[in-house]
Amino acid sequence: MKSETNADLPTSQLEDPGDGRSIESFLGKVVKEYRTNQGLTIADLAEQSGLSRSMVSKIENGQVSTSLDSIVSIARALGISISALFKNFEHREGNAQHVKAGKGMEVVRRGTTKGHTYHLLAYDQGPVKLFEPFLITMDDEAEVFPTFEHPGTEFIYMLQGKMEYRHGNRSYLLQPGDALTFRGSVAHGPERLIKLPIRFITVIMYGQSPELDT
Incomplete structure (x- = not known):
């Protein structure tokens, strides 16, 4: 030895x-x-x-x-x-938050009780909420949606389906691959579901973009 x-x-x-x-x-x-x-x-x-x-x-x-x-x-x-x-000694310690497919926390938003699910994809653990990313699924064409208003900026990226989405007095046709970014303080929400099921990623960033506030 x-x-x-x-x-x-x-x-x-x-x-x-x-x-x-x-x-x-x-x-x-x-x-x-x-x-x-x-x-x-x-x-x-x-x-x-x-x-x-x-x-x-x-x-x-x-x-x-x-x-x-x-x-x-x-x-x-x-x-x-x-x-x-x-080999990895000079790399900083990783501390990523990993949410496996289908394991995001399901949350309920005001007025969305059927045919409309929100899965939270990350859990902000800091004292100040910086952002909220959701995977949203809609599969009931009869659902009536309320409008939403909240601080910050919202980003939507379409994955599946087709819908009209209203922001203020304008309506936008969203299809897979489309993105939409807007101020959350202006009333917004799905207006018409055209092709089901609909799936999209939405990220709410708390802290407004100067370009969108003008």
């Missing part, structure tokens, strides 16, 4: 100036990800790398500043290059 050199000392938390992650915690996360993806246990990786189980555990938990010899041993045991372990 290879010895763990004096370079494997308690971590000094050397920081990446990009986003504050330590090298140790980043390496540990990557090693664990490669290990689990290959179906290996900590004991398996320890045996194949020549390190002790406790050392592999400390490395994965970012608790030691790992020597180059130990990193080489782990990379060989995992069948990857050393560069593969660090």
Whole structure:
């Protein structure tokens, strides 16, 4: 078994100036990800790398500043290059919100109780609501729609079907691929459903566009 050199000392938390992650915690996360993806246990990786189980555990938990010899041993045991372990180190930590198809929260808007569903595609977690994206489906030609008014700017992108959409005193024919952007403070809403089912994406952005306010 290879010895763990004096370079494997308690971590000094050397920081990446990009986003504050330590090298140790980043390496540990990557090693664990490669290990689990290959179906290996900590004991398996320890045996194949020549390190002790406790050392592999400390490395994965970012608790030691790992020597180059130990990193080489782990990379060989995992069948990857050393560069593969660090290839994403300078990338900022991802924190995207992923909503799977059909899993958006269904919400009810005023006056839309049948044949008209809203699925919220992102959940704004900040103290101030910046935007709301919805997938809207309409499949009942008998539905009567109210008009809507709200702060900010709204963007619509048609995916399926055909309808006339009113904004103020003007009406627009919307078909797949069409987009419509307008001030939310002016009364608006579907006026006539021409081809069902109708599906479109609408994004309400809170904070008005200067071009649309003129």
